Amino acid sequence: MSNLPHELYTAVQTRELERIVTQQHNISSAKLMSCAGTAALEAIRNHFPLARHILIVCGTGNNGGDGFELATQALAKDYRVSIFQLGDERGMSEETTTARKALLATGTEIQRVADKLPTADVIVDALFGTGLNREVSGDYALVIEDINQHSKHTPVLALDIPSGIHADTGQELGTAVRATITLSFLGLNTGLFTGDGPSFCGKVIFDSLKVPPSIYNVFPPTARRVSLEKDAAGLKPRERTGHKGLYGHLLIIGGDHGMSGAARLAAEAGGRVGAGLISVATRSAHSAFFNLTRPELMCHGVEDAGDLEALLSSANALTIGPGLGQGEWGAALFQKALEAKLPMVVDADALNLLSKNPQHRDNWVLTPHPGEAARLLGCSSKEVQSDRFAAIGELQKRYGGVVVLKGSGTLISNGETPIRLSTYGNPGMGSGGMGDVLAGVIGGLLAQHFKVMDAACVGVTMHGMAADKTAEQDGERGTLAMDLMPHLRKLANLNY
Incomplete structure (x- = not known):
């Protein structure tokens, strides 16, 4: 973890960092989502170089938008992509809706989750991200359990944080994805490193999405890793x-x-x-x-x-x-x-x-x-x-x-x-x-x-x-x- 930032933030703080970037530095949320997709594809290339078939499971929040962006960019690089969505797209943010439409424009079908997910070379968890604060239940819990069954023989990349882990406390909210690698964006969350978090995150990697370093001076982090x-x-x-x-x-x-x-x-x-x-x-x-x-x-x-x-x-x-x-x-x-x-x-x-x-x-x-x-x-x-x-x-x-x-x-x-x-x-x-x-x-x-x-x-x-x-x-x-x-x-x- 020597190459990770030492500063750790709550979910509210990371959203505030994003607000500062978009409002004070004229970098749109859509641009950040595109950068997140690029960073996720780079992570797959670096850590799973033999993977050619990517299975992505998306929710309807901005975490799902990152998954849609990843899918579009992976298709452009000749990866085979299977993409599944849980939840009603009518509740999506504007940038997530835009990312979803761009993926559909490639002719790719966004599938609804059936009983079991198919096999692939790597699975990407883009279900919840950092906003989850309730127990996981219903179809979401079933999908997470299915991902975890696959994880016994297939690597899993979680975007932001493994779905089902509270971003602030690290508590497992009923059930959670067991990731091989967790790719955190913009600001590392406290829950990645304490409580149940370390048991589910695997190796944590980080991408700042190329935001101006000055944004991290606006307010102090909640925690700092010791060294x-x-x-x-x-x-x-x-x-x-x-x-x-x-x-x-x-x-x-x-x-x-x-x-x-x-x-x-x-x-x-x-x-x-x-x-x-x-x-x-x-x-x-x-x-x-x-x-x-x-x-x-x-x-x-x-x-x-x-x-x-x-x-x-x-x-x-x-x-x-x-x-x-x-x-x-x-x-x-x-x-x-x-x-x-x-x-x-x-x-x-x-x-x-x-x-x-x-x-x-x-x-x-x-x-x-x-x-x-x-x-x-x-x-x-x-x-x-x-x-x-x-x-x-x-x-x-x-x-x-x-x-x-x-x-x-x-x-x-x-x-x-x-x-x-x-x-x-x-x-x-x-x-x-x-x-x-x-x-x-x-x-x-x-x-x-x-x-x-x-x-x-x-x-x-x-x-x-x-x-x-x-x-x-x-x-x-x-x-x-x-x-x-x-x-x-x-x-x-x-x-x-």
Whole structure:
């Protein structure tokens, strides 16, 4: 995705971009539709070079107009085209009607969808585009399911966004097209990259339709994709006179009985991204053996909250929650940690404790997965996932600081626009300890005096990239949290 724009927009914003183009730059909607057809044909040439028979399924909106334009241009280049339409053409916009008439003028028949679509070399989804905001039903649902049956052996190109995916939230609206490639026009939509979106979009490509670049300066995007190149100024090369005292002292608090590994993972992650010193406050039964595998850690047995006093006074950042538990021990340590007012990462069981006694502060990073976010908001995880942008907005408003809403298309917000979104990471991260590593990474950056928002953005990016590099080497399935450590170290030393 390195060649994609970083700015992400809602469906309303992309329509506003189109309005600015047509009204202020004298480029007609019909011209934009023609450019979209050209871009779609170019995408087929580039990605499916052996395809000669194109099957296009059109709706009656402007997305369908793009499909009609593609059909006309493909016929002119001697492709075989089968084109199907759902919906009543009497409701079409002027430019879509014009594109449809131009296709009919070639002598091509626009067919109504029968029971099953025929076979072809590539299928083009031009049904709904970005305007859909209701559950897909009836004939539309049947056609989408038919496209998905074909997609098992035939590539699918979706125009704008796979039909059935909400352009803003990425939610699957009942059913959705599973695309091989999604070609986005004018402005990338937020829903392409979070929620269900990544599961349906395949590879995302983009065409600006040759509009003036100045249109993107008129208003800020809703979200921006994170990248180390843009966000990691704090990872510049170190001075030759540097020493451990300059790089911070991170305190990890966690590791109740039976959960020592969580704190151990967080501690090593903090060290691998460059924190100068790492202390661990954990159960006395665990403190000694932590040093057997990682002697650089300073491990302390803590059975009473009062034992944290000295540790908190020597640290400049902390990560609390990995393996903390929700019993009396964990609750007492969490309350003591809050009294220190240090910049901190609040993760795992500390988030569950916070949900029982909500507080608001500016210098922490909360890192909930959807289930923890649901507990913090008093709703269901399904509600969180149905609109992740709304959920993170409410979390940040209620709890302050920076919120990292984990999941496919992790979101990061400090309450300001744009929200940050990570396109890094993969399903191999679905194993125990991954969240503990992230909490340690962000804590390690906080210890190095990164601003809270910068620590969250860089931490999430490095974490996802490390997991992707692990998957590139050995595959996704079977990835363990410790596998990320060597990649985290390399990423922290690329000197952006």
